[in-house]
Amino acid sequence: MRLLLKITAWLAVALTILLTGWAFCFYLATVDEINDETDDSLVDYSDGLIIRKLSGVELPSDDNGTNNTYYIKEVTRDYAMSRPWITFEYQEVFMSAKSEFESARILTRIFRDSEDRFFELKVAVPTFEKEDIQRSLLWWIIGLYVLMLLSVLGISVWVVNYNMKPLKAMLRWLDEYNPGKTMPPVPSDTNITEFRRLADTIRNAASRFDTQYLEQKRFIGNASHELQTPLASCSNRIEMLLDSPDLTPGQAEELVKVHRELQGLIRLNRTLLLLTRIENGQFPETSPVDFSTLFRDSEEMFSEIYQNRGVRVDMDIMAPFIHEVNEQLAVILVRNLLKNAYLHSRTEAVITVHMDKSGFSVSNPGDRPLDGDMIFDRFYRSQSATEGSTGIGLAIADSICRNYGLSLTYAFSGNMHVFSVKRQ
């Protein structure tokens, strides 16, 4: 979830709760104030009426142009004594002036004249409809809410975008960052303390990564290089011994075995060096390579080497796949994939090579899927691994693809292992 979205969502929730509470209080306060004013005017009006009544002046007519209505009736002493002398209440009353029921505020007063008679005066004034005021308040609040939400959204978009510029620049930098790659300095053109600290941290972490990466790279390279000379020395000494005439056949056989092991070691060392060099980008020269030609050549070569296996290659080339890549490495890629298919096929199996403009795939029949997460790791070997394979051929193929804008994927479908290379 983007930060902006998150901020807006939280603000929206908070505003909803806040505005609801505010609307409720506002409603109560409004109603209270209106009641207060109405009650005051009712008291004044009733005061006038009571004074008139007590002084024997004629009471005003009911229909006197105001909406006020009043009733006076005589009540018994017991009735008067049994209830409070002044009450306010809401009631639906029939307004004779308007000939309809309306919600009204009613003041009921009980008073006594000089002859000790009790009267009850009800004064009613039509007042606001609660529902009306609630509805209108609700609409106003919704309107206000939408307006506030839009302004908050707009403001937060602007504020976040403006203030997060340094963060965005750093994120862009991190996206492009790769250990060992030459990069512009970490963007830290900001006076915000947190961002400055973040930039410093990124800079330190990146330089630590770079150093580690370089050291590791150098170590692997040096270790492999340093091994070359002793390996040469060992291997050559064995060759010398094998040439010597006083060797018994038994000794020779043992020496041949040692020599084989040593050649395996030499091959492994050379392959590791190759892998390091591919990953260090030490094959910068590229040219457009037609992979269909490479497949045809390699197929010819492998069919000769593996003729006794009876494996057949079915070339299904819809269109040649041409990609900008180092030619030497393209050959290695094609041969590693084809060789892998040959080595892990039973006799008489059919390997399928499918190719179109966007990529190619090499499929060979198999019994069960391989571990797709591990298969491109160095030294991964399936249970049926062939003796003598270094377990590094697919790692090299993968490394070549990654370095030249290709993707290498593995899938198991229809009892076939499928290795696909596609343009990224």
Added chain:
Amino acid sequence: MKILIVEDDVSLMEVMAAALRKDGYIVECASGFHEAVQKLGIYSYDCILLDIMLPGGSGLDLLSMVRKPATNTNVIIISAKDSIDDKVAGLELGADDYLAKPFHLAELSARIRSVARRSRRDGDFSLRCGNVVMEPEAGRVYIDGRQVELLKKEFSILEYFMHRPGHMVDKAVLAEAIWGDHIDQADDFSFLYAQMKNLRRKLQDMGADIEIKAVYGFGYRLTIPDDK
């Protein structure tokens, strides 16, 4: 032929020297930059086997030193760095060949013979072993003066052996040289055996006095009548 080995690893230097002496060369050794400079100042050599990474200086400096007076000395760079950049730098400075460590003794011997053959003045680049004569550039083979028809692979195999007479050749190395880098030790070599069988039969049928012998399941060796 006099050879100078410049190599800082004494063990490797020893075994190289022993092998080359066995091939009949006169061999001298230098294990460091300064020792090499001294020897080059006093003596002259037909061929120098030069390691690039030396204590006390770079082998490339030594190379340009050898090349300054226009000498006929052949230089083969022997380096642990198997990168194209190094190869190009070495060859541009005038090295005759570049051999990456680790290498086979048979390969070393072949490279020395090859640079020596190329620098011969008489323009005769043919290979001779016993009564077999090969013209690699023309792709022709003669046994006792009669031309022999060989298939492409058979020709390459014979050429490989004629560059390394008397040396044991690992069958995996041979297969790699002829078929490419993608041969593994564990592969079965029936494809190679088939070619070898045909080649040996053809040599025998045409009365060649050289023979390619199988050795202990390790590989083969080309034997010349004098060696027998």
